[in-house]
Each structure stands twice: as C-alpha cells, then as structure tokens.
Amino acid sequence: xxxxxxLALLPLLIVLxxxxxxxxxxEARYNDLGHKMMCVCGCSQILIECNHVGxxxxxxxxxxxxxxxxxxxxxxxxxxxFQDKYGPTVLAAPMLTKFNIVAWVVPPALLVxxxxxxxxxxxxxxxxxxxxxxxxxxxxxxxxxxxxRKETEV
Amino acid sequence: MPxxxxxxxxVALALSGYNLLAGAVALRQLxxxxxxxxxxxxxxxxxxxxxxxxxxxxxxxxxxxxWAAFTNDFSVAYITEHSNRALxxxxxxxxxxSGQEGSLLLWAFLLSAYGFVLRARHKVDVKLTxxxxxxxxxxxVFFLLLVNVAATPFSLVTGAVPPDGNGLNxxxxxxxxxxxxxxxxxGYVGFSVPFAFALGALMMRYPGEKWIHITRRWTMVxxxxxxxxxxxxxxxxxxxxxxxxxWGWDPVENASLMPWLTGTAFLHxxxxxxxxxxxxxxxxxxxxxxxxxxxxxxxxxxxxxxxSVHAFAQSAIGTWFWVFLVIVLAVCLFTxxxxxxxxxxxxxxxxxxxRESSFLFNNLVLLxxxxxxxxxxxxxxxxxxxxxxxxxxxxPFYNRVAVPIGVFLLFLTGIGPxxxxxxxxxxxxxxxxxxxxxVGLVVAIAIIPLGVHPWTIFTTDGQGxxxxxxxxxxxxxxxxAISAEFFxxxxxxxxxxxxxxxxxxxxxxxxxxxxxxxxxxxxxxxLIFIGISGQAFNQSHEQTMNYKQSFMLGPYRVECLDYSQDxxxxxxxxxxxxxxxxxxxxxxxxxxxxxxxxxxxxxxxIVANHSTLVADLYVIYAGKDPATGQPVIKAFLNPLVxxxxxxxxxxxxxxxxxxxxxxxxxxxxxxxxxAVPAEPVPAGRAGN
Amino acid sequence: MTTIxxxxxxxxxxxxxxxxxKNVEAQHQKTRLEFLRERREVLFDNLRxxxxxxxxxxxxxxxxxxxxxMLENEAAETVAEIDLLESDAFAPQHx
Numbered sequence: 001x002x003x004x005x006x007l008a009l010l011p012l013l014i015v016l017x018x019x020x021x022x023x024x025x026x027e028a029r030y031n032d033l034g035h036k037m038m039c040v041c042g043c044s045q046i047l048i049e050c051n052h053v054g055x056x057x058x059x060x061x062x063x064x065x066x067x068x069x070x071x072x073x074x075x076x077x078x079x080x081x082f083q084d085k086y087g088p089t090v091l092a093a094p095m096l097t098k099f100n101i102v103a104w105v106v107p108p109a110l111l112v113x114x115x116x117x118x119x120x121x122x123x124x125x126x127x128x129x130x131x132x133x134x135x136x137x138x139x140x141x142x143x144x145x146x147x148x149r150k151e152t153e154v
Numbered sequence: 155m156p157x158x159x160x161x162x163x164x165v166a167l168a169l170s171g172y173n174l175l176a177g178a179v180a181l182r183q184l185x186x187x188x189x190x191x192x193x194x195x196x197x198x199x200x201x202x203x204x205x206x207x208x209x210x211x212x213x214x215x216x217x218x219x220x221w222a223a224f225t226n227d228f229s230v231a232y233i234t235e236h237s238n239r240a241l242x243x244x245x246x247x248x249x250x251x252s253g254q255e256g257s258l259l260l261w262a263f264l265l266s267a268y269g270f271v272l273r274a275r276h277k278v279d280v281k282l283t284x285x286x287x288x289x290x291x292x293x294x295v296f297f298l299l300l301v302n303v304a305a306t307p308f309s310l311v312t313g314a315v316p317p318d319g320n321g322l323n324x325x326x327x328x329x330x331x332x333x334x335x336x337x338x339x340x341g342y343v344g345f346s347v348p349f350a351f352a353l354g355a356l357m358m359r360y361p362g363e364k365w366i367h368i369t370r371r372w373t374m375v376x377x378x379x380x381x382x383x384x385x386x387x388x389x390x391x392x393x394x395x396x397x398x399x400x401w402g403w404d405p406v407e408n409a410s411l412m413p414w415l416t417g418t419a420f421l422h423x424x425x426x427x428x429x430x431x432x433x434x435x436x437x438x439x440x441x442x443x444x445x446x447x448x449x450x451x452x453x454x455x456x457x458x459x460x461x462s463v464h465a466f467a468q469s470a471i472g473t474w475f476w477v478f479l480v481i482v483l484a485v486c487l488f489t490x491x492x493x494x495x496x497x498x499x500x501x502x503x504x505x506x507x508x509r510e511s512s513f514l515f516n517n518l519v520l521l522x523x524x525x526x527x528x529x530x531x532x533x534x535x536x537x538x539x540x541x542x543x544x545x546x547x548x549x550p551f552y553n554r555v556a557v558p559i560g561v562f563l564l565f566l567t568g569i570g571p572x573x574x575x576x577x578x579x580x581x582x583x584x585x586x587x588x589x590x591x592x593v594g595l596v597v598a599i600a601i602i603p604l605g606v607h608p609w610t611i612f613t614t615d616g617q618g619x620x621x622x623x624x625x626x627x628x629x630x631x632x633x634x635a636i637s638a639e640f641f642x643x644x645x646x647x648x649x650x651x652x653x654x655x656x657x658x659x660x661x662x663x664x665x666x667x668x669x670x671x672x673x674x675x676x677x678x679x680x681l682i683f684i685g686i687s688g689q690a691f692n693q694s695h696e697q698t699m700n701y702k703q704s705f706m707l708g709p710y711r712v713e714c715l716d717y718s719q720d721x722x723x724x725x726x727x728x729x730x731x732x733x734x735x736x737x738x739x740x741x742x743x744x745x746x747x748x749x750x751x752x753x754x755x756x757x758x759x760i761v762a763n764h765s766t767l768v769a770d771l772y773v774i775y776a777g778k779d780p781a782t783g784q785p786v787i788k789a790f791l792n793p794l795v796x797x798x799x800x801x802x803x804x805x806x807x808x809x810x811x812x813x814x815x816x817x818x819x820x821x822x823x824x825x826x827x828x829a830v831p832a833e834p835v836p837a838g839r840a841g842n
Numbered sequence: 843m844t845t846i847x848x849x850x851x852x853x854x855x856x857x858x859x860x861x862x863x864k865n866v867e868a869q870h871q872k873t874r875l876e877f878l879r880e881r882r883e884v885l886f887d888n889l890r891x892x893x894x895x896x897x898x899x900x901x902x903x904x905x906x907x908x909x910x911x912m913l914e915n916e917a918a919e920t921v922a923e924i925d926l927l928e929s930d931a932f933a934p935q936h937x
Contacts, residue, residue: 038546044404046549049397051759051776051788088543093551094533099541103533107555111522118518122506148917152889161848165855172859184869199866200859207855214851281869361877363884429888574901575888576909581902642898666891 029069034062037082038092046092061086156230156308159218163259163308166211166266167298169204170291177201177288184281185358198284202273205287208294209270216263219256219307223249229315232256232307238319238753240723244332245322251335252326254471255307260336262297264343269294272347278368285354286347293346296478304471321753324725328394334386338410341380342448345413347372348420349445352438356489359496366428370668371813377421378809380414385802396759396774398694398790400798403552408531409451415524416444419517426513429575431500435490436517438497442486447524449479454531505577512570519566523559526552557621564625564683567676568632571639589638594631601626605691618690625687629680636673636680643670664817671812678808681801688769688794696788698779699730708791710771711735715743717785725749725758730775730785734764746775746787769793875927878920885917 034048041057043050047065050058061082068078082090094100180198183189219232223246228234236256237249251257269290276283301307325331348369355365387407392400401407420440426432453475505511530547537545572586601623602608608623644658653661663670695707704713717730729747733740747760764771772790779786892913896906 036550038548045397045402049399051395051397051774089546092546092548093554094537094545094547099537100545103529103537103545103547103551104555107522107526107529108558110525111519111559114518114522115515118511118514119506122511122514144918144921145914148886148889148914148921152886152893152917155844157844158847158851161844162851165851169855169859193866195866195868196863198869199863203859203861204855207858211851211855277867280867281871284869361872362880364880429884572900574895574905574909575892576912577905579902579905582900582905585902586900642900643894645899646894646897666894 026069029075030066033065033069033075033078036079036092037061037065037090040086040090155218155221155225155227156310159215159222160306160308162211162214162218163298163302166208166215166262167295167302169208169211170266170294170298173201173204173208173291174288174295175201176204177284177291181284181288181358201291202276202284202287205266205269205273205291205294208291208298209266212259212263212266212298215301215307216250216259219259220247220250222308223247226319228317228319229310230307231309231311234311234316234319236319236322238321240753241319241322242327242724244329245327248326248332248335249322251339252322252331255301255305255309257335257339258297258305258471259301259307261339261343262294262301264336264339265290265294265297265346268344268347272350279364281358282351282354282360282365282368285358286350289350289353290346293350296474300471300474304474319753321751324749324751324754324756324758325394327751327758328390330386330390330393334383334390336383337379337386338383341376341378341383342410342413342451344372344376344379345417345441345445345448347376348441352441353486353489356438356493356496359493363428363431366424370424370428373417373421373424374809374813377414377417378806380410380417381805381809382802384410384414385798389799392772392795393761393763394758396761398692398772398774398788398792399689400795403530403549405454405531406451408527409454412451412524412527413444413447415520415527416440416447419520419524420444422513422520423517426510430510432510433514434497434499435494438490440517446479446482446486447528449475449482453479507573507578507583509570509573509575509578512566512573516563516566516570519559519563523556523563526556526559530555554617557617560683561621561624561628564628564632564680567679568628568635571673571676572635586635586638590631590635593634594627597630598623598627622687622690625683629684632680633677636677639673640670661817663811664814667814667816668812671808671810671814674808674811675805676808678801678803678805681797681804683801685794685797685799685801688792688797691793693791694789696776696786698782698784698786699732700782700784705789707771707789708769709736710741710791712744712771712773712787712789714785714787723752725751727760728775728778728785729760730787732762732773732787734771744771744773746773748775748777765796767794767796770795875924878924878927882917882920882924885913885920889913889917 031048035046037047039045039047039050039055039058039061041050041055043055045051047058047061065078065082068081073081076095079091079095083095088094094103096104176197180194180201183194184198219230221227222230222233223237224243226233226237226239232253232255233249236253237246241249249256251260269287272283272290273287276287351365351369351372354360384407387410388400391402420437423433423440424437427434427437453472530551533547534544537543568590569587572583572590574582598608606619606623606626608620610617610619640659640662641655643662644655647653647658647661647665648655651658651661663674693708695705697703697705699705699714699717701714701716704711706712711734713733713735715731715733717728719726719728721727727747727749729745732744732746734742734744742764744762744764746762749758749760750756751758759774759776762773764773770790770792772792774788776786776788778784889910892901892906892909895901896910901909
C-alpha cells in the first residue's frame with residue numbers, strides 16, 4: 001500500500017521539484033535547452049530536432065542559443081529571453097508561471113484525487129458488502145455440490 | 155466514373171437512412187407491442203438488408219475513387235490534388251486515404267464493412283444485433299452525409315482538366331503509409347461496434363452479460379488494429395520524418411492515443427462485468443467515451459482547433475463533428491439516465507487487495523493518462539481563452555507528467571495478475587510476490603554499473619535515466635511474474651498429462667487463450683516499455699563530411715566513403731555512402747538520402763538505420779554545406795529502439811492467441827454432453 | 843455506361859432490400875432459463891479458474907476453501923433454479 005502511495009505521489013514531487021541544480025557543461029546545456037524550445041517556422045518540431053531542409057529559423061535560433069549560453073545566463077534567464085523575443089509558443093512546455101502552473105498541476109492532482117477517491121470508494125463498498133458466508137452453505141445438497149465439483153474439476 | 159461514385163454515395167446514404175429509420179420504427183413497435191400494416195419483424199429485416207446493401211454501395215464509391223486514381227482521371231479534383239501520373243501503383247491506391255475527402259470515404263467504407271459483418275452474423279442474437287445495427291446505421295448516416303455534402307471526394311475540377319496531378323505528399327510515399335491509415339481507421343471505426351452493442355444492450359435492457367462475450371472479439375480486433383496503426387505511425391515517423399524519434403506528442407498522435415487508452419481500460423474492466431457482474435455503469439461509460447474520443451480526435455485535428463503537422467487536416471468540417479459529438483453525447487446520456495437502474499451491480503468489491511481492485515486502479519491510471527494527453531492537447535486552447543495567449547505543450551510536458559503515470563501502469567501490469575479475485579490474503583501475497591520482487595531488485599542493482607544511474611533525478615535533465623532505471627527493474631519483475639504464471643500452470647498440466655514443460659505451456663495457453671494470450675500481450679507491452687526507456691540514453695552528432703573523414707558515436711566510427719546525386723522521373727536525390735566500423739571491425743554500409751520530388755517539389759529525407767538489439771545507429775543526410783558542397787550528416791545513437799518493434803510483434807501474437815477459441819471450452823462442452831446425454835433440448839435455445 | 847451502372851446499383855439495392863421474405867428471424871426476449879444457463883457457465887468458468895490456480899499453487903489452502911465455498915453456493919442456487927425450471931417445462935412430455 002505504501003508503494004502505491006509513494007508511486008502516486010511521484011508526479012507531484014517531480015512537478016514541484018523542478019529545480020535546476022549545479023551547472024552542467026555547455027554542450028549538455030545546449031542540448032537540454034534545445035529540447036525545451038520549439039522551432040518557430042511552423043513545423044511544430046522541437047528546436048534541436050527540427051530537420052526540414054531549408055528551415056528559415058532553426059539554424060539562426062540555435063546560433064542564438066549558443067551565444068546566449070556562452071554569454072553566461074542561467075537556463076531560466078535564457079528561456080525567458082527567448083520567450084520575450086518569440087512569444088510564449090517558443091517554449092516547448094509552459095514555465096511555472098501564473099496560469100501555466102495549472103497545466104502542470106491538474107493531471108497529477110487529478111490522479112491523486114482519483115486514487116484517494118478509489119480508496120475511499122472501496123472502503124465504503126467493503127463496509128456495505130454483505131459478508132458472504134465463507135463456509136459451505138448447508139442448504140446446498142451434497143449431491144448438487146458433487147455435481148458442480150464434477151463439472152468444474154480441472 | 156466520378157458520377158457513378160457520387161451516385162453510389164447517395165444510394166449508400168439513402169440505404170443507411172432507411173436502415174436507421176425503419177430499424178428504429180420496427181424496434182419501437184416490437185418494444186411497445188403496437189402493430190401496423192407491416193409486421194415489425196419484416197420491417198426490421200428490410201432495415202438489416204438496407205444496411206448490408208449500404209456496404210456494397212459504399213464499396214462501389216471507394217472503388218470508383220481508386221479507379222479514378224489508377225486511370226489518372228484528373229477531372230476529379232481530389233485525384234489532381236493527391237496523385238500524379240508518375241506515382242507508383244501502390245501509392246495511387248493509397249491516394250484513397252491521403253486527403254481529407256478520401257479518408258472520410260474510407261472511414262464510411264470501413265464502418266459499413268464492420269456493419270456488414272455484424273448484420274450478416276445477426277443470428278448470434280437477432281434482437282441485440284437489430285439494436286446495434288440501427289445505432290451503427292446512425293453513425294453511417296453521419297459519415298455518409300459528410301462525404302455527400304461537406305467533403306465530397308468526387309467534386310470535379312473547375313475549368314480545363316489539368317494534364318497531370320500535384321502528386322502525393324512525398325512524406326507519405328513510404329510502404330508503411332499505405333497500411334498505417336487504414337489500420338488506424340479500422341481501429342477508430344471499430345470501436346463503433348462495441349459502442350453500438352453497449353448502447354443497444356442498454357436500450358433494450360439486455361439481461362445478463364452475454365453481450366460482452368459477443369462483442370469481446372470485436373473489441374480485441376479493434377484494439378489490435380488501433381495498436382498496430384499507432385505503432386506503424388511511430389515506425390513511419392521514425393523511418394521517414396528523420397528527426398531521430400518516433401513520437402512527437404503531436405495532436406494527431408495524441409488523438410490516436412486517447413481512444414487507445416480508454417479502449418485498453420475497457421478491455422480490462424469489462425472482464426469484471428463478465429465474471430462478476432460489477433462495474434456496469436463504468437463500463438458503459440468507458441466504451442461511450444472511447445467512441446466519443448475517436449470522434450473528438452478527428453474533430454480536434456480537422457477543425458484546426460489545435461495546430462498539427464498533419465497539414466491536410468484543417469478545414470471547416472469541424473462543425474459537423476461538433477454537432478455529431480453533441481448528438482452522440484445526448485443519446486448516451488438520455489439512454490443512461492432512462493435505463494440506469496438496469497446497471498445495478500450484483501457484487502460489491504470485497505477487498506482492497508484483489509484482482510478487482512487492481513483492475514480499478516488500472517482503469518484509473520489509464521484514464522489519468524488519457525486525461526493528461528487530452529489536457530496537454532487542449533491546454534493551448536484553454537490558455538488562449540484564459541490568459542489571452544497560446545502556449546506550446548509538447549514533449550517536455552508529457553515526459554514530466556505522463557511518464558510517471560506510465561511507470562505506475564507498468565507496476566500494475568505486474569501485480570494485477572498475481573492477485574486473486576475477491577480478496578487476496580497476506581500469505582498469498584508473500585507466496586506470489588517474493589520471486590518477482592527479488593528479481594526486480596537484483597536487476598535494479600545490477601544495471602547501475604551499466605550506466606543506468608537513478609540518482610540523476612537530482613540533476614537538471616536527468617529524470618529520464620531515473621525512470622529508465624525504475625522501468626528496467628519493474629520490467630524484470632513483471633516478466634518474472636508472467637513467466638512464473640506460465641510455469642506454474644504448465645506444471646499442473648504436466649502433472650496430469652506427462653508432456654514436457656514446453657508442450658504443457660502450449661496446452662495451457664490453448665485451454666485459456668484469453669488469459670494466457672493476455673499475458674503474452676503484457677509481455678509485449680513490457681518489451682515496448684523497455685524500448686521506450688532507451689530514449690533516456692540517446693546520443694547524437696552532426697558534422698559536415700569530406701571523403702575519408704569520420705566521427706565517433708558511441709561504439710561506432712562513421713566514415714564518409716563517397717557522396718553523389720542522381721535523378722529519376724519521380725524525384726532527384728542526393729546521397730552519401732558511409733562505412734560504419736566498430737573498433738577496426740567493419741559493421742555495415744549506410745546510404746542516407748535526400749530526395750526532392752518532381753511533382754510537388756518537396757524534399758524528403760531517407761533515413762539509413764543500422765538496428766541492433768542494443769541500439770540503432772540512425773543516420774540522416776541533413777543537407778549540403780553551401781560553401782564546399784559536402785554533405786552534412788546527422789547521426790543518432792538510439793538505444794533499445796528495436797525492442798519496441800519486437801514488443802509490437804509479441805503484442806500482435808498475444809492478441810491473436812487471445813482471439814482464438816478456448817480448447818477447454820470445447821472439452822467442457824464435450825464432457826457436458828457426455829455427462830448428461832438425456833438432456834432434452836429446450837424450446838428457447840434456438841435464438842442463441 | 844455510367845447511367846447503366848447507376849441504374850443497376852439502384853435496382854439491385856432496391857430488389858435486395860424489399861424482396862419479399864417469408865421466414866424472417868424472430869426477435870425474442872431471452873428467457874429466464876437461458877439467462878440462468880449463461881450465468882451457470884460463467885460461474886463454472888470462475889470455479890474452473892479457481893481450481894486451476896489453486897492446483898498451480900497460487901492460493902493458500904484456506905483462501906481456496908472459502909472462495910470455493912462462496913462460488914459453489916452461488917452456482918448451486920443457479921443450478922437448482924435451472925433444475926426447477928427444466929423439470930417444470932418438460933414435466934408434461936416426460937410424464
């Protein structure tokens with residue numbers, strides 16, 4: 001049961017625990033941030049994965065990203081700068097700001113609520129469920145029981 | 155021919171309309187006992203036949219469109235837009251579903267084909283089938299209205315007939331694209347059948363749960379089609395789009411995933427109803443939702459409500475789908491409210507630790523996953539409404555939110571089958587869980603030195619490795635649990651028949667195909683999970699390459715042997731020839747390509763992929779360096795991707811087994827006849 | 843050509859749908875007996891499953907005994923009712 005709870009809480013923990021710890025090396029950061037943004041040419045692809053030939057935007061944006069990392073801003077600052085320049089759709093997933101928090105919190109919250117609800121429902125059902133006789137009912141004749149056993153033997 | 159196609163569609167609409175009306179009137183008369191000048195049975199029979207005939211009419215229309223494609227009839231606007239003379243024959247056939255009008259026609263055709271089978275086999279249960287057939291006719295009317303009025307595939311071009319067509323989108327010129335859409339549509343459309351049966355059973359207050367038995371195969375076949383459709387789409391994305399991945403969380407992909415998730419939930423929870431008479435309302439709503447999600451998916455992607463890479467999709471047809479969806483919802487709600495007392499459960503849940511409750515949690519998690527996908531797909535629209543600007547909700551969101559749910563689901567896959575129906579005691583838990591848990595733990599520890607580091611969860615972007623670690627460990631546990639089930643069962647058979655263990659396992663599976671087929675499906679799904687986890691360890695490298703130049707990626711050294719270009723009537727191509735070495739050992743030759751199609755002037759990459767069980771070396775020709783003319787090569791090392799496709803094959807195999815009839819049922823029936831030879835055949839049996 | 847094809851389709855469909863048929867399949871309401879028989883099959887299947895899982899060593903003895911008792915009681919009720927209905931229905935012929 002504890003395992004259930006722990007696993008159920010994981011998504012919440014992760015969402016709440018989105019922290020940026022330490023500074024990864026430049027290439028890893030480039031790769032990481034490149035995956036957190038979209039190409040703005042309308043191809044609906046992740047920036048670093050945009051691969052269509054002659055894309056008017058992705059090369060330029062990736063160059064901007066490289067110089068931004070070299071310029072020494074934090075990840076959040078870079079993302080915010082890109083957002084200011086290209087609009088909020090450039091981020092591959094909304095940041096944890098204002099209404100956007102809702103995007104992140106609702107699904108895990110609903111799952112946790114659902115789990116809690118199911119637990120309570122099951123508890124209620126168990127209380128209401130008539131305790132079935134766990135012993136053989138005497139009203140059933142031995143002959144009938146034999147017949148059933150014969151039919152259902154493996 | 156286009157005129158014939160149009161006419162056939164009109165006939166099909168009339169026939170379906172008649173099926174709906176006459177069927178409804180007949181059922182109403184039978185239900186109320188009111189008679190008119192024609193007996194309701196006869197009226198119902200004409201309705202059924204109209205349904206069957208509508209299949210032939212729709213087939214004629216589909217044939218007419220394919221014929222127009224093959225004969226290069228560019229007087230048809232649709233053919234001009236989606237085909238051209240140089241297009242290979244197989245792709246001309248695929249023109250039927252490469253545009254909106256054609257795919258709606260295909261949808262209508264598949265629906266009537268399902269309807270045909272259902273109506274032809276009406277003797278299974280005449281009354282229930284009559285209800286289902288009438289409901290299905292209603293759905294048919296909607297799609298036939300669409301192709302007759304809103305998105306007509308046979309419209310003629312205005313002005314002079316063009317000498318050649320615009321050609322098929324080159325991205326779609328790939329063998330899998332010929333079968334991916336029909337598979338997906340077979341899946342979407344197929345859910346109409348269990349939906350129609352469920353709604354029909356509720357309308358007629360069908361006694362007992364036999365209707366589930368009748369629809370079981372339909373649901374499983376549909377589920378299989380949808381699964382295969384989704385995975386073919388993934389494989390196509392992986393092999394054709396050339397961005398190194400197989401799932402981009404695009405709205406169209408999401409739209410196919412949602413009914414899959416609820417359909418999977420339905421497949422599981424319906425077992426509780428069949429075996430224990432529980433969860434009736436829940437199941438009815440699950441199948442209602444699955445059907446509505448299939449429609450909603452189409453609506454989302456076709457109305458332009460959410461933007462998608464599937465460019466052909468956007469049009470004003472969304473309104474039609476909205477109206478249809480509202481009607482469906484209203485009918486479902488109305489029927490449910492009217493008949494809900496029919497859905498009282500016979501049993502209540504008796505324990506939190508039981509097979510039933512594991513199904514309950516499985517359902518909950520599948521629905522949570524479905525909701526997450528729906529939420530992510532719709533959030534941009536919501537955001538625009540609330541805060542005035544659109545946002546993007548893409549891979550990073552789903553990786554954070556949906557992946558943990560997936561891991562939880564994997565956990566339930568493992569424990570569910572080990573729990574007993576009704577209630578499981580602690581002793582039983584110890585008995586069944588020790589082995590899988592131990593194996594899981596051992597694997598969890600053993601893979602740490604191999605580079606799967608769970609503590610990366612505390613770093614910036616390291617959740618992937620952490621989830622991969624959990625997934626691998628849990629996959630090991632689940633595979634052990636499944637194997638143990640087979641092993642234990644086989645031992646019993648072995649004890650009785652004296653066959654060897656392997657033969658006993660075969661017999662075990664044949665005696666209860668649904669259960670053991672289901673386990674094989676779980677096996678496949680676990681393999682797929684393992685394959686997906688490999689993503690956490692992807693690597694990539696991009697470089698402009700001259701002759702004899704090389705780079706390292708993982709264990710491989712990729713060396714440029716040559717690069718050149720070529721032309722044929724359908725496309726121009728540029729390509730590079732690369733030698734791949736592992737150490738000093740030659741592995742393979744790869745030839746990534748970049749094609750520019752003549753008719754559409756659209757470029758398309760042809761991926762070169764060297765796939766092994768450990769990893770795929772996936773190489774694309776990203777373009778030419780404008781200064782030197784040398785090719786830019788982008789290479790990905792994607793671990794474990796092959797496991798996904800193997801898992802799919804296992805899943806297909808398992809579903810096939812689950813569809814096969816039980817050996818034990820046949821044996822039991824035989825024994826039953828032998829035991830009670832003198833039992834008279836009761837009068838009421840004929841109808842079943 | 844097209845007109846002929848259209849005509850054939852229309853006439854064919856019309857004839858097929860409205861061709862007078864004498865013996866149409868009757869829709870009948872499921873009888874209590876049929877319902878019980880279905881139920882008996884489900885309960886027997888559950889019992890077979892239980893027996894098999896017990897034999898394969900999945901259940902401890904006492905779990906098995908109580909579960910089997912529950913299912914057997916339920917099955918016995920159903921079987922008894924089937925017996926009653928069958929003897930009612932066929933008593934005249936046998937008598």
